[in-house]
Amino acid sequence: MCGIAGLILSSGSAPPDPATLNRLIGALHHRGPDGNGHAVVGRVALVHNRLAIIDLVTGDQPLFAGAATLVANGEVYNYRELRASMPGVTFSTNSDCEPPLHLWLRDGPDYARQLRGMYAIAIHERVQRSVTLTRDPFGIKPLYIAQVEGGLAFASEPQALLEAGLVQRKVRPSAREELLQLQFTTGADTIFEGIQRLLPGETLTCADGNILDRRRISHLPEGGPETITEDAALARLDKALEQSVDLHQRSDVPYGMFLSGGIDSSAILALMSRLNDEPVLAYTAGFDAPGAADERAHAATVAKAVGARHESIEVNEAMVWRHLPEIVACMDDPAADYAIIPTWFLARRARQDVKVVLSGEGGDEIFAGYGRYRTAIKPWWLGGRAMWTGGSFDKVPVLRNQPTGWRDGMAAAEARSREGGGTKLAAAQTLDMADWLPHDLLLKLDRCMMAHAIEGRTPFLDPGVAVAAFRLPDGLKMRGKMGKWILRKWLEKNLPVARPFAPKQGFTVPVGEWIKGQGARLGPLVAAQEGVMEIAHPEKVEALFRDIRRWRHGFACWKLLFYALWHRRHIQGLSAEGDVFEALSTR
Numbered sequence: 001m002c003g004i005a006g007l008i009l010s011s012g013s014a015p016p017d018p019a020t021l022n023r024l025i026g027a028l029h030h031r032g033p034d035g036n037g038h039a040v041v042g043r044v045a046l047v048h049n050r051l052a053i054i055d056l057v058t059g060d061q062p063l064f065a066g067a068a069t070l071v072a073n074g075e076v077y078n079y080r081e082l083r084a085s086m087p088g089v090t091f092s093t094n095s096d097c098e099p100p101l102h103l104w105l106r107d108g109p110d111y112a113r114q115l116r117g118m119y120a121i122a123i124h125e126r127v128q129r130s131v132t133l134t135r136d137p138f139g140i141k142p143l144y145i146a147q148v149e150g151g152l153a154f155a156s157e158p159q160a161l162l163e164a165g166l167v168q169r170k171v172r173p174s175a176r177e178e179l180l181q182l183q184f185t186t187g188a189d190t191i192f193e194g195i196q197r198l199l200p201g202e203t204l205t206c207a208d209g210n211i212l213d214r215r216r217i218s219h220l221p222e223g224g225p226e227t228i229t230e231d232a233a234l235a236r237l238d239k240a241l242e243q244s245v246d247l248h249q250r251s252d253v254p255y256g257m258f259l260s261g262g263i264d265s266s267a268i269l270a271l272m273s274r275l276n277d278e279p280v281l282a283y284t285a286g287f288d289a290p291g292a293a294d295e296r297a298h299a300a301t302v303a304k305a306v307g308a309r310h311e312s313i314e315v316n317e318a319m320v321w322r323h324l325p326e327i328v329a330c331m332d333d334p335a336a337d338y339a340i341i342p343t344w345f346l347a348r349r350a351r352q353d354v355k356v357v358l359s360g361e362g363g364d365e366i367f368a369g370y371g372r373y374r375t376a377i378k379p380w381w382l383g384g385r386a387m388w389t390g391g392s393f394d395k396v397p398v399l400r401n402q403p404t405g406w407r408d409g410m411a412a413a414e415a416r417s418r419e420g421g422g423t424k425l426a427a428a429q430t431l432d433m434a435d436w437l438p439h440d441l442l443l444k445l446d447r448c449m450m451a452h453a454i455e456g457r458t459p460f461l462d463p464g465v466a467v468a469a470f471r472l473p474d475g476l477k478m479r480g481k482m483g484k485w486i487l488r489k490w491l492e493k494n495l496p497v498a499r500p501f502a503p504k505q506g507f508t509v510p511v512g513e514w515i516k517g518q519g520a521r522l523g524p525l526v527a528a529q530e531g532v533m534e535i536a537h538p539e540k541v542e543a544l545f546r547d548i549r550r551w552r553h554g555f556a557c558w559k560l561l562f563y564a565l566w567h568r569r570h571i572q573g574l575s576a577e578g579d580v581f582e583a584l585s586t587r
Contacts, residue, residue, distance in 0.1 A: 002031055002032040002048060002049055002050050002051050002061070002071075002072065002073045002074075002156075003028030003029075003030075003031030003032050003048070003049040003073060003155075003156040003157070003160070003450075004028075004046070004047065004048050004049075004071045004072065004073045004120060004122055004143075004154075004155070004156050005024040005025075005028060005046075005047045005153070005154060005155035005156065005160055005161075005164075006024075006044070006045050006046040006047060006071070006122055006124075006131070006153070006154055006155075007020070007021075007043075007044065007045045007148075007150075007151065007152070007153050008043075008044055008131045008151050008152040008153075008154070008206045008207070008209060009044070009150045009151035009152075009209050010043065010150055010208050010209030011043065013043060013149075013150030013151060013209065014150065015040075015042070015043055016040055016043065016044075016045035020164050020165070020166065021038060021040070021045055021047055023163055023164040023165065024047050024155060024160050024161075024163075024164045025038070025047050025049060026163070027155075027157070027159060027160035027163040027164060028047075028049045028155065028156060028157065028160050029049055030450060030451060030452075030453060031049050031051065031073070031156060031157075031450045031453070032048070032049025032050040032051045032453070033049070033051065034050045034052040035049075035050045035052070035060055036048060036049045036050065037050070037060055037061055037062055037071075038062070039062040039064075039069050039071075039124070041069070041124065041126050042126075042129065043129075043150075043151070043209075044124050044129065044131060046062055046069060046071045046122055046124055047071070048061040048062060048071040048072075051355070051453055051455060052252075052253070053075065053251055053252065053253055053355060053356060053455055054075065054079075054094070054095065054096045054250065054251060054252050055093055055094040055095040055096070055252065056252050056253070057094075058092070058093040058094055058095065059093055059094065059095035059096075059097070061095075061097065063092075063093065063095060063097060063098050063101055064092075065092075065098070065101045065102055065105060066105055067125055067126045067127045068101055068104060068105055068123055068124065068125050068126070069123065069124045069126070070097060070100065070101040070104075070121065070123045070124075071121075071122050072097040072100065072119055072120065072121045072122070073119065073120045073121075073141050073143075073156050074117060074118045074119035074120060074121075074136065074140070074141040075096055075117050075118060075119070075250075075455070075457070076096045076097060076099065076100055076115050076116070076117040076119060077096070077116050077117040077247035077250055078115070078116040078117065078247065079095075079096035079097075079098075079099050079250075080250075082099035082100075082103065082114060082115075083099055086099070086102055086103075086106075089102050096117075096250075097119075097121075100112075100115060100119070100121060100123075101123065103115075104123050104132065109132055109203050109205055109213065109215060110203075110215075111134075112134045112136075112201075112203055112217060113217055115136070116247065116462070116463055116464075117136065118136045118138070118140035118141045118457070118458070118461075119134070119135070119136045119141055120133075120134070120135050120136070120141040120142060120143035120156060120198070121133070121134045122134075122154065128207070129207055129208070130205055130206065130207040130212075131205075131206045131207070132203060132204070132205055132206075133145065133154055133198060133203065133204045133206065134198075134202070134203045134204075135198040135199070135200060135201065135202055135203075136200065136201070137200055137201035137217055137218060137219035137463075138201075138219045138362070138433070138437070138438065138442070138461040139199070139200030139201075139437070139438030139439075139442055140438075140442050140446070140458055140461060141156075141446065142156055142157065142197070142333070142443065142446055143155075143156060143197070143198040144156070144157065144158050144161065144190065144195050144196065144197055144198070144333075145195075145196055145198060145204070145211075146161050146166060146167050146194050146195045146196065147194060148161075148166045149166075150209060151208070151209025151210075152206055152209055152210070152211070153166045153167075157332050157333070157447075158190055158192050158195045158332050158333055158570075159332035159570060161195060162192070162332075162570065162573075167192060167193075167194050167195055168193070168194070169192070169570065169571045169572070169573060170192065170193040170194075170571070171191060171192070171193070171531075171567075171571060172189060172190070172191055172192065172193050174405055174406075174408075175189060175190065175191035176191060176535070176563075177403040177404075177405065177406035178406050178409060179191060179334055179336060179559075179563070180336075180391070180392060180393055180399070180403065180406075180535070180563070181391030181392055181393060181394075181403050181406040181407075182388060182391070182392075182406065182410070183335060183336040183337055183392070183440065183559065184334075184335045184336070184337070184435065184436065184439045184440040184443070185333075185334070185409075185439060186409030186410055186413060186434075186435040186439065187199075187409045187412070187413075187435070190333055191333070191334060192570075197333075197439075199216065200219065201216045201217045201218060201219060202214060202215070202216045203215050203216070203217075219433070219461075219463070219466060220420070220430065220433070220466055220470050221466060221467050221470055221471055222420055222421065223420075223421055223422070223471060224421050224422050224423065224426075224471070225422065225423060225426070225471055225472065225473045225474065226471045226472070226473070227473075228472065228473070228476075230476060230486070230489070233468075233472055233476055233486055234486065234489060234490055234493070236468050237465075237468050237469060237486060237487075237490055238490060238494075239468075240462075240464045240465050240467070240468035240469075241267070241271055241459070241465060241468075241490070242271055242274065242275070243464055244459040244460075244462040244464055244465050245268065245271040245272060245275060245358070245459045246275055247459075247462070248358055248457045248458075248459040248462075249272070249275065249276075249358070251355075251356050253354070253355040253356060254281075254353060254354040254355060254356070255281075255354050255355070255356035255357065255358065256280065256281035256282060256283060256350055256353065256354045256356075256357055256358075257269060257272060257280060257281070257282050257283070257357060257358040257359065258282070258283055258284075258346055258350075258357055258358070258359040258360070259282040259283065259284050259299045259302065259303060259308075259310070260284065260295055260299065260360070261284065261295030261296075261298040261299035261302060261498075262295070262360070263360075263363065263369070263484055263487060263488060263491060263498070263500055264360030264361075264362075264363030264364070264369075264460065264487075265359065265360040266302050266491060266495055266498035266500075267360070267363070267487060267490065267491050267494075267495070267498075268358055268359070268360055268459060268460075269282060269302065269303065269306060269308060270306065270491065270494045270495040270498075271459075272358065273306035273307065273308060274494075279307050279308050279309045280303075280306070280308040280309070281308070281309050281311065281353060281354060282299070282303050282308045282309065282310050282311070283311050283312075283313070283346050283349060283350050283357070284296050284299040284300070284303075284310065284311070284312045284313070284346075285312075285313050285314075285315055285342040285345060285346050286312065286313075286314055286315070287314070287315050287316070287342075287509065287510055288314050288315070288316040288317070289316075289317065289510035289513060289514070290513075292508065292509075292510040292513075293508045296312045298499075299312070300312065301497060302495065302497055302498050305495065305497040306495065311349065311350075311353075313345060313346065313349050315341065315342055315345050317514045317517070320341055320511070320514060321514075321518075321579050321580045321581070322579045322580075323344070323345075324341075324561075324565065324579075325565050325569070325576040325577070325578065325579070325580055325583040326451075326576045326577075327340055327341060327344045327448070327451075328340075328562055328565040328566050328569065328576070329565070329566075329569045329570075329576035330344070330447045330448060330450075330451040331443070331444070331447050331566065332447070332570055333439075333443055333447075334562070334563075334566050334570075335439065335440045335443050335444050336558070336559045336562040336563065337440050337441075337444050338509040338511045338558060339444060339509065340444050340447075340448055341509050341511070342509060343444055343445065343448040343449075344448040344451060344452075347448050347449045347452045347454050347456075348452050350452075350454055351452040351453065351454045354454070355453075355454055355455060356454070356455045356457060357449065357454060357455070357456055357457065358457045358458075358459055359445065359456055359457070359458060360458075360460060361437075361441050361442060361445055361456075361458045361460070361461065362437065362441075362458050362460035362461040363460045363484065363487065364432075364483075364484070365429055365432050365433050365436075365437050366429070366460050366461070366465060366466060366469050366470060367460075367469055367477060367484040367486065367487045368425055368428075368429055368474075368477035368478050368483050368484060369483040369484040369487075370432070370483065371481075371483070372387050372428075373387075373425055373428045373429070373478065373483065374478065374483075375387075376424065376425075376428040377423075377424040377425050377428065377474075386414065387414075387428060387431060387432075388407065388410045388431075388436075389407070391403060391406060391407075392552065392555055392556055392559055393556060393559075395552060396544065396552060396553060396556040397540070398536045398537060398540040398541055398544055398556070398560075399535055399536050399537075400534075400535060400536060400537060401535075409435070410431075410435065413434040413435055414431055416430075416434065417430040417431040417434065422471070423474050425474045425477060425478065426470070426471075426474075429470070442458070442461075445458070469486065469487075472486060482501070487500075488500040488501055511554070512548065512551060512553075512554025512555060512557070512558065513554070515545070515548065515554055515557045515558060515561065516548040516554060519545040519546050519547075519548060519557070520545070520546055521581065522545055522557075522561065522580075522581075522584075523541060523542040523543075523544070523545025523546055525564075525581065525584035525585060526541060526545065526557075526560050526561055526564045526584065527539070527541035527542045527545075528584075529564040529567065529568065529584065530567065530568075530572060531563055531564055531566075531567025531568070531571060531572075532560055532563065532564050532567075535563075536560065541560060544556065544557060544560075545557055561580075564584065565580070565583065565584070568583065568584075574586065
């Protein structure tokens, strides 16, 4: 896990400015505090900050082979197999990122089809003066690109492009509408004017300051549901899950896992316990708040059943108010998901012991676990409706202008999701994996983990697991009101103490109650922020914070608070120091 950035300038422009490169390196230091490197050839520059996970001795980057230079962020889990498949190649390191460089020399832009992992990669070919940028098919690792003076710039995080002065700090209004209504933004365009994401699975070929070619590989197998028995599906799934977790454990540094007590993380724990001789190190977060969902006790029971070492942390209101400005600050590509709070605190605790953590992100999407899928597949006359149709501010009239086009990006993704020839359930899963997964869940995991220089790995988001699970018949994914049927059956056999058929409790953060308790104090501070005043009526914002009567009121307040803190840091360029009240009071 690392941070990468670079410049791809046109032949008529000035060479890369060393001061700009230093600012890029400095802005990405948190992603790779173990060292940095750079390569500048002509008008192309690559920079790299390293978090050393595999090949601690010889794995520094950039990596060189022939006329090509590589910098990468992420892990290529099948690097050993790739090395074995290239018997005539001489490798100069033991790095997992060197095989992709040799694959690129052999296969060109299609090299990524051989990779199994999470990655954002930049390869410079010095003779042709081209740069290839690639992002993994699930979108686990981020990569951003921007047209700048003289050509193109890219980086692992948008804030690096802003801090380097390459892009102006300006909000794209349509993305702001998405953020407020959905809690994340869709598609290639980010909330920053002029900064785009590489889409999951995308490879760009760039030269002379321009993008010459785009191609994309899918993370999902094509076709409709296959014919398979439940027993055969379980046997195939067991093999795929074990292989994926085994690959995701490849590391030269200590690793652990996040255990919520739910189906997904319990399955990861069962597999890690099967594959490790030593006790698995598992981390769980809970909340000190009345009525908050707290699975620490159940997680402890599950951990004890497999002999895991269980570490539990309690997140309380005081901790949240103290650290919220820096938590929000790490979400430069914003996702107003309150799960950033426990994820950030878990990462901070885990970093005391390990550098790598496995987690269950992707389980609901791959195995069809969300309740909204049941509604999406029903006919309209039985109450069925499309997903993501209701916005957070639809019934909370505090905005100056009611958002109108906020669902356009989701509607476009919805149309694409129906092209694969699968069932309505598969289309719903595909829709979630197009935007919700990479632009909320995985973005949250990446930023909160990297804020503490720790690597997050997601074994469910693996090509082998996708092949084993995605094209299963709907009846093996969902039965009645129970999603993730096949995974629950697998867990029932392998770790029954996890209670796989118990009703889904959900993981909620009591942020609404915390805001309600401080509403009279927070309301005027939030309402007075520059970013909030642009979009909302201050007096209505204050009234909303004073009188939180329903869940949607608390959630709207959370989004306004999030946006106020985010705008201060990433648009106004202000510091994130101090607690939430100090930060909002500072001008």
